[in-house]
Amino acid sequence: EIVLTQSPGTLSLSPGERATLSCRASQSVSSSYLAWYRQKPGQAPRLLIYGASSRATGIPDSFSGSGSGTDFTLTISRLEPEDFAVYYCHQYGSSPHTFGQGTKLEIK
Amino acid sequence: EVQLVESGGGLVQPGRSLRLSCTASGFTFDDYAMHWVRQAPGKGLEWVSGISWNSGTIGYADSVKGRFTISRDNAKNSLYLQMNSLRAEDMALYYCAKGASGSYYYYFDNWGQGTLVTVSS
Numbered sequence: 517e518i519v520l521t522q523s524p525g526t527l528s529l530s531p532g533e534r535a536t537l538s539c540r541a542s543q544s545v546s547s548s549y550l551a552w553y554r555q556k557p558g559q560a561p562r563l564l565i566y567g568a569s570s571r572a573t574g575i576p577d578s579f580s581g582s583g584s585g586t587d588f589t590l591t592i593s594r595l596e597p598e599d600f601a602v603y604y605c606h607q608y609g610s611s612p613h614t615f616g617q618g619t620k621l622e623i624k
Numbered sequence: 625e626v627q628l629v630e631s632g633g634g635l636v637q638p639g640r641s642l643r644l645s646c647t648a649s650g651f652t653f654d655d656y657a658m659h660w661v662r663q664a665p666g667k668g669l670e671w672v673s674g675i676s677w678n679s680g681t682i683g684y685a686d687s688v689k690g691r692f693t694i695s696r697d698n699a700k701n702s703l704y705l706q707m708n709s710l711r712a713e714d715m716a717l718y719y720c721a722k723g724a725s726g727s728y729y730y731y732f733d734n735w736g737q738g739t740l741v742t743v744s745s
Contacts, residue, residue, distance in 0.1 A: 517686070546729075549729065549731075551731035551732070553669075553732075555669075560719060560735035560736065560737055560738065561669065561719075561732075561735055562735070563731060563732065563733050563734075566724065566731040566733075567731075572733065602668075604668065604669050606669075606671075606731065606732070608729055608730055608731050609729060610729075611674075611683040611728070611729075612671060612683055612684070612685050612686070613659070613671040613674060613683070614671060615661075615668060615669040615670065615671060616668075617668045618668045618669070
């Protein structure tokens with residue numbers, strides 16, 4: 517099983533700032549099959565990034581993903597109020613699928 | 625518009641069984657893999673099980689293997705999760721998630737709102 521470790525656990529920033537979230541895998545993620553989701557309180561997760569760097573439909577270009585192998589990054593270039601939420605990475609290249617434990621992005 | 629509606633959750637005693645359902649609409653159900661993901665109160669996401677478009681590939685998390693069974697009825701646009709020998713640690717909000725292709729090895733592009741399973745005596 518591939519274990520995904522996200523850091524930091526909590527990130528405190530202000531609107532307009534840049535956020536950098538990390539996801540590290542215990543072994544190489546096949547074909548960069550790595551996705552990112554955002555979950556707001558009381559809501560289901562929403563897909564942001566797939567294939568490590570492709571934006572999902574309707575996701576603004578302030579969101580970008582990068583990385584390969586075991587190290588992946590989600591960057592939000594300029595934080596909007598609705599971006600303060602919990603973010604999860606997900607590897608889907610091998611079974612079982614696994615999620616990281618999440619990074620909470622909070623308003624400073 | 626893709627819609628995924630889960631049902632079947634509720635209060636159940638430890639050791640008993642429950643069957644969850646997910647009814648899909650707004651897309652060609654039998655073209656896509658489907659998954660169950662759960663979230664315990666205040667915790668993160670945990671993938672539970674997945675099934676490819678034709679049920680040819682099925683997988684389970686180690687935590688539920690041997691107790692849970694995933695299935696689908698493409699004629700009814702429905703996904704199921706049969707949960708047996710339920711434990712306190714199975715208590716969670718269970719989401720139905722649509723794969724972005726028929727392959728089991730794909731990300732999830734749509735999620736339902738979840739159905740809550742409470743395991744308590």
